[in-house]
Amino acid sequence: MFKKYYVKDAFLSEEGSEIELIGWVRSKRRHGRLIFLDLRDSTGVIQVAVKQGVSDSKSFENALEIGLESAVMVRGIIKKDPRAHGGVELHCNNLKVLGPSLEDFPIRKGVGLKFLLDNRHLHLRSPKVVAIMKIRSILMDIARRWLRDNGFIEINCPTFITAAVEGGATLFNVEYFGRKAYLTQSVQFYQEAAIYGLEKVYSLQPSFRAELSRTRRHLTEFWHLEVEMAYAELEDIMKIVEVLVYTMVDGLSREARDILKVLGKEIKSEMAEPPYPRVKYSEALQILNNKGVQINWGEDFGADEERILSKEFEKPFFVTNYPKEAKAFYHMLDPTDPSVCLNADLLAPKGYGEIVGGGQRIHDYHLLVERIRENGLNIEDYKWYVDLRRYGSIPHSGFGLGIERMLWWLLELPHIRSACLFPRTPARVYP
Numbered sequence: 001m002f003k004k005y006y007v008k009d010a011f012l013s014e015e016g017s018e019i020e021l022i023g024w025v026r027s028k029r030r031h032g033r034l035i036f037l038d039l040r041d042s043t044g045v046i047q048v049a050v051k052q053g054v055s056d057s058k059s060f061e062n063a064l065e066i067g068l069e070s071a072v073m074v075r076g077i078i079k080k081d082p083r084a085h086g087g088v089e090l091h092c093n094n095l096k097v098l099g100p101s102l103e104d105f106p107i108r109k110g111v112g113l114k115f116l117l118d119n120r121h122l123h124l125r126s127p128k129v130v131a132i133m134k135i136r137s138i139l140m141d142i143a144r145r146w147l148r149d150n151g152f153i154e155i156n157c158p159t160f161i162t163a164a165v166e167g168g169a170t171l172f173n174v175e176y177f178g179r180k181a182y183l184t185q186s187v188q189f190y191q192e193a194a195i196y197g198l199e200k201v202y203s204l205q206p207s208f209r210a211e212l213s214r215t216r217r218h219l220t221e222f223w224h225l226e227v228e229m230a231y232a233e234l235e236d237i238m239k240i241v242e243v244l245v246y247t248m249v250d251g252l253s254r255e256a257r258d259i260l261k262v263l264g265k266e267i268k269s270e271m272a273e274p275p276y277p278r279v280k281y282s283e284a285l286q287i288l289n290n291k292g293v294q295i296n297w298g299e300d301f302g303a304d305e306e307r308i309l310s311k312e313f314e315k316p317f318f319v320t321n322y323p324k325e326a327k328a329f330y331h332m333l334d335p336t337d338p339s340v341c342l343n344a345d346l347l348a349p350k351g352y353g354e355i356v357g358g359g360q361r362i363h364d365y366h367l368l369v370e371r372i373r374e375n376g377l378n379i380e381d382y383k384w385y386v387d388l389r390r391y392g393s394i395p396h397s398g399f400g401l402g403i404e405r406m407l408w409w410l411l412e413l414p415h416i417r418s419a420c421l422f423p424r425t426p427a428r429v430y431p
């Protein structure tokens with residue numbers, strides 16, 4: 001049952017060779033005794049010419065009746081033809097319908113965005129969606145390769161948890177056999193436990209945020225690349241972020257060049273070439289205030305603030321040293337100014353905003369207990385997390401990178417949901 005040839009092979013085949021393709025009928029045009037089909041598979045689209053008298057009569061009848069998005073097997077001869085898309089056409093001898101479309105395919109030109117999202121299970125066939133998913137796969141692969149080559153071990157952490165990592169407001173509740181549990185917002189705490197055995201770890205798995213924010217950059221479920229490193233301070237982890245982000249962009253610029261063309265895009269490695277500017281929160285606040293944004297010291301930047309701020313930059317840039325009130329309790333405080341954290345967010349330029357959040361963790365037992373109390377949290381909920389600081393605790397740091405945020409920026413997508421196979425937003429859990 002294996003396919004022998006793909007559409008991409010047809011483009012590489014010699015003129016006159018015979019080849020058998022399996023794919024789906026993307027479009028159909030009839031000119032009297034000649035029917036043109038655009039045949040699509042995972043590797044591309046090729047024009048198939050079905051001519052009465054050339055292909056057998058049953059095949060011509062099949063082509064006449066066939067509905068869009070039917071699955072077919074086509075055998076034919078490769079012909080170079082500058083008029084065809086890609087310069088190659090398949091002259092059909094034989095066409096067999098493998099799986100007909102039972103009704104008219106509902107997705108056609110001009111349907112609205114909501115219709116496309118409601119029919120995402122069918123829209124996934126579109127060459128543009130296919131291109132984005134291929135790029136996504138390459139992007140994750142590049143990140144994994146770099147991390148593995150640099151001594152990081154991939155670990156898989158639980159999704160069911162019992163206490164918030166990033167604040168209680170965005171937790172999804174789960175009824176867990178009569179107990180209360182949540183969906184994790186980040187696997188950071190499990191990674192912090194893992195570094196005592198593995199030292200350098202990463203995970204690539206979903207995180208969940210019950211965030212009602214209806215922005216172009218918020219999902220309720222997203223894929224989170226998280227990294228944690230033993231014996232690392234803020235500066236060390238910022239270096240890792242810089243190199244990793246550059247490696248991902250540079251890798252895409254080379255490995256995804258042809259696929260990017262389907263989207264009419266080009267990615268240049270220069271757009272993410274280190275070093276990245278570093279801006280302290282207090283400086284960022286000043287920039288925002290000068291632009292007339294009303295925001296006070298201590299408040300976190302939201303989507304609007306980050307959009308305005310990041311329009312001032314051409315390259316990704318770090319914003320560091322946020323006020324401790326604006327960040328989660330686990331952030332290490334700056335010993336030279338304990339009102340701010342040793343943290344760093346990486347913001348994508350030109351209005352996109354945060355793609356990475358991270359920094360140095362509190363490794364001192366007493367300070368951590370104090371910060372949990374100051375934040376009004378229940379120390380019992382964080383018992384095992386605090387316990388890590390009792391036995392051989394050392395400085396350590398890490399970060400989380402949102403895969404869809406990165407794609408949203410690099411592909412200049414109108415909305416982050418286009419980076420997902422089946423997006424999850426406050427308004428959407430179907431299909």
Ligand code: 4AD
Pocket residue numbers: 165166185186187188209211217218219220222224226227354355356357358359398399400401402403404405
């Ligand atoms: O800044 P965040 O909340 O940081 C953490 O979760 C840390 N515990 C990570 C760590 O240090 N291990 O989230 C990290 C990144 C953000 O920069 C963003 O890219 C992405 O996760 N992210 C989201 N992506 C899509 N939709 C959302 N609602 C997101 N929330 C965070």
Ligand code: MG
Pocket residue numbers: 345354356357
């Ligand atoms: Mg953040």
